[in-house]
Amino acid sequence: MGQISLSNVAKRFGEVEVIPPLDLQINDGEFVVFVGPSGCGKSTLLRLIAGLEDVSSGEIVIDGTNATEMPPAKRRLAMVFQSYALYPHMSVRNNIAFPLRMAKLDKAEQDRRVSDAARVLNLTDYLDRRPGQLSGGQRQRVAIGRAIVREPAAFLFDEPLSNLDAALRVGMRLEISELHKRLKTTMIYVTHDQVEAMTMADKIVVLRAGVIEQVGSPLELYRTPRNLFVAGFIGSPKMNFLKGDEAKKHGADTIGIRPEHIVLSQEKGDWKGTVGVSEHLGSDTFFHVNSDLFDEPVTVRADGEVDLHYGAEIYLSPNTAHLHKFDAKGLRIS
Amino acid sequence: MATQHSRSAARLMMAPAVTLLLGWMLVPLVMTLFFSFRTYLPLRPEVAQTWVGFDNYVRFVTSSSFWPAVVATLIIVGGVLLITLILGVILALLLDQPMWGQGAVRVLVIAPFFVMPTVSALLWKNMFMDPVNGFFAHILRALGLAPIEFLSQHSLTSIIVIVSWEWLPFATLILLTAIQSLDQEQLEAAEMDGASWPSRFIYIILPHLSRAMTVVLLIQTIFLLGIFAEIFVTTQGSFGSKTLTYLIYQRVLESQNVGLGSAGGVYAIILANIVAMFLMRIVGKNLDA
Numbered sequence: 001m002g003q004i005s006l007s008n009v010a011k012r013f014g015e016v017e018v019i020p021p022l023d024l025q026i027n028d029g030e031f032v033v034f035v036g037p038s039g040c041g042k043s044t045l046l047r048l049i050a051g052l053e054d055v056s057s058g059e060i061v062i063d064g065t066n067a068t069e070m071p072p073a074k075r076r077l078a079m080v081f082q083s084y085a086l087y088p089h090m091s092v093r094n095n096i097a098f099p100l101r102m103a104k105l106d107k108a109e110q111d112r113r114v115s116d117a118a119r120v121l122n123l124t125d126y127l128d129r130r131p132g133q134l135s136g137g138q139r140q141r142v143a144i145g146r147a148i149v150r151e152p153a154a155f156l157f158d159e160p161l162s163n164l165d166a167a168l169r170v171g172m173r174l175e176i177s178e179l180h181k182r183l184k185t186t187m188i189y190v191t192h193d194q195v196e197a198m199t200m201a202d203k204i205v206v207l208r209a210g211v212i213e214q215v216g217s218p219l220e221l222y223r224t225p226r227n228l229f230v231a232g233f234i235g236s237p238k239m240n241f242l243k244g245d246e247a248k249k250h251g252a253d254t255i256g257i258r259p260e261h262i263v264l265s266q267e268k269g270d271w272k273g274t275v276g277v278s279e280h281l282g283s284d285t286f287f288h289v290n291s292d293l294f295d296e297p298v299t300v301r302a303d304g305e306v307d308l309h310y311g312a313e314i315y316l317s318p319n320t321a322h323l324h325k326f327d328a329k330g331l332r333i334s
Numbered sequence: 335m336a337t338q339h340s341r342s343a344a345r346l347m348m349a350p351a352v353t354l355l356l357g358w359m360l361v362p363l364v365m366t367l368f369f370s371f372r373t374y375l376p377l378r379p380e381v382a383q384t385w386v387g388f389d390n391y392v393r394f395v396t397s398s399s400f401w402p403a404v405v406a407t408l409i410i411v412g413g414v415l416l417i418t419l420i421l422g423v424i425l426a427l428l429l430d431q432p433m434w435g436q437g438a439v440r441v442l443v444i445a446p447f448f449v450m451p452t453v454s455a456l457l458w459k460n461m462f463m464d465p466v467n468g469f470f471a472h473i474l475r476a477l478g479l480a481p482i483e484f485l486s487q488h489s490l491t492s493i494i495v496i497v498s499w500e501w502l503p504f505a506t507l508i509l510l511t512a513i514q515s516l517d518q519e520q521l522e523a524a525e526m527d528g529a530s531w532p533s534r535f536i537y538i539i540l541p542h543l544s545r546a547m548t549v550v551l552l553i554q555t556i557f558l559l560g561i562f563a564e565i566f567v568t569t570q571g572s573f574g575s576k577t578l579t580y581l582i583y584q585r586v587l588e589s590q591n592v593g594l595g596s597a598g599g600v601y602a603i604i605l606a607n608i609v610a611m612f613l614m615r616i617v618g619k620n621l622d623a
Contacts, residue, residue, distance in 0.1 A: 052522050073528035085519035089541040098537070099527035146527070 002186030009058035078147035252325035269315025390597035422505030512546035
């Protein structure tokens with residue numbers, strides 16, 4: 001079981017309100033990702049759930065029991081830290097066994113659980129090494145191992161992949177997703193990387209300045225962002241926004257169109273422009289198109305085979321079925 | 335070529351300093367060795383200066399004050415190390431807590447280290463431990479108890495207290511910086527893992543401090559083996575507070591037996607080197623991990 005609900009939870013550091021009162025419901029077995037720009041309060045929110053910070057007001061209920069005043073150890077939550085926070089003077093085995101030792105489990109049970117976790121995480125060969133002798137990815141796995149052995153109600157991840165290089169990050173992303181499928185335990189994952197959020201989450205919570213902007217499945221957020229912030233934050237490259245006359249044509253203050261929903265043509269189309277910088281990824285090419293119609297260059301996705309040079313004249317046509325309209329306050333017009 | 339040139343130039347430029355240092359060290363060392371094999375009694379010119387082989391060495395060790403001096407030295411060094419390390423860890427933990435006036439408190443804690451050994455020993459002797467006018471005597475009398483003559487009744491303990499007071503700031507300072515370098519996430523992880531405060535202290539903080547504690551141990555031992563001013567000012571080596579260093583001093587200056595004192599000095603050099611070797615090994619092992 002791992003059901004967590006926050007009601008009216010707020011956090012103030014002195015005069016500064018980091019998180020205004022918010023409600024959030026996390027269901028058992030869900031993979032929830034908190035995503036937002038740095039300083040949006042996502043880590044603070046996680047630490048509130050973990051019990052490492054005290055809430056200023058409101059209630060945290062874990063599996064039906066009020067955990068607001070509980071010390072972190074009693075909440076049956078396990079956390080994986082950004083710096084891994086491994087104990088440098090202990091072997092991998094002792095690192096993983098540490099929570100079990102603290103819980104005073106008998107030795108045989110400890111050994112069994114540690115070797116189980118080591119097998120799941122491919123750490124069996126490294127059990128007698130010190131954390132200092134491991135690579136970043138292995139350290140990350142030890143940190144996850146230390147969390148797994150406790151068999152917690154939920155796992156909390158605080159930007160666990162941000163210290164890894166790009167290739168390893170993709171690998172660990174898959175491993176964590178797979179772990180979630182296998183363990184079926186609730187996981188709460190904090191990241192500033194919307195790609196991680198989109199690929200891993202069952203439910204994404206988008207935060208800005210401590211306020212929940214939108215909660216939903218990755219595709220919900222992608223298809224129907226509730227406001228300009230979510231629309232701009234989810235999706236890569238980010239959505240193009242147009243104001244002024246083009247927006248008025250569609251009866252909105254701002255219209256948004258994703259790079260992948262614009263058709264590019266060299267003969268005809270709605271908007272005429274010139275090609276600026278182009279980014280070739282092989283599978284796709286992203287063109288930044290300049291035009292008098294836009295305030296900023298519009299990003300367009302094209303097939304990787306399309307070959308256009310800097311300054312070439314082209315026409316763009318937005319796919320109106322995927323056009324997002326926003327009012328003057330930045331809220332979505334459905 | 336360039337590196338070779340600059341290397342020889344560097345050697346040339348370092349030569350004066352190295353020569354000075356070598357002379358500074360070698361001349362007294364050679365003189366001590368020289369005198370340790372001779373009879374030399376400056377105040378008794380009738381006794382001829384002659385080579386006596388290892389006589390001085392044998393006499394120094396077989397003298398009745400040798401073993402008590404070794405024991406007193408070990409008690410003082412061990413006692414001070416124990417007190418400064420334990421109190422140092424406690425003080426460092428306390429000073430690490432956020433509090434009002436942190437900067438001022440830290441300066442105050444470090445202050446005793448800046449007081450010269452002679453001065454601090456005098457302060458303790460006259461202001462605190464004096465059986466008539468001392469602070470402790472006043473307190474004891476106020477409680478209706480008889481004042482204690484600290485320096486004669488508990489001479490070793492008193493000296494240990496004085497020297498600990500001088501060295502505690504040093505230990506605290508090094509341990510405080512070590513505590514501040516501890517990754518807070520490690521403590522939080524341990525907290526999440528269900529470790530109570532005592533377990534966090536034993537399993538996370540103490541191992542993290544072990545290296546700093548070894549450094550404190552090493553440096554203090556080397557300095558404590560040679561403490562002199564504190565004994566000279568307080569007990570003058572009486573009441574069982576005569577350390578090896580003080581014994582050598584007495585042999586040379588009070589008995590004016592330079593040969594015997596030099597032999598003691600050579601023993602002290604050997605002892606200090608043995609201690610330093612062991613400690614270097616411990617530190618080396620610690621630095622590897």
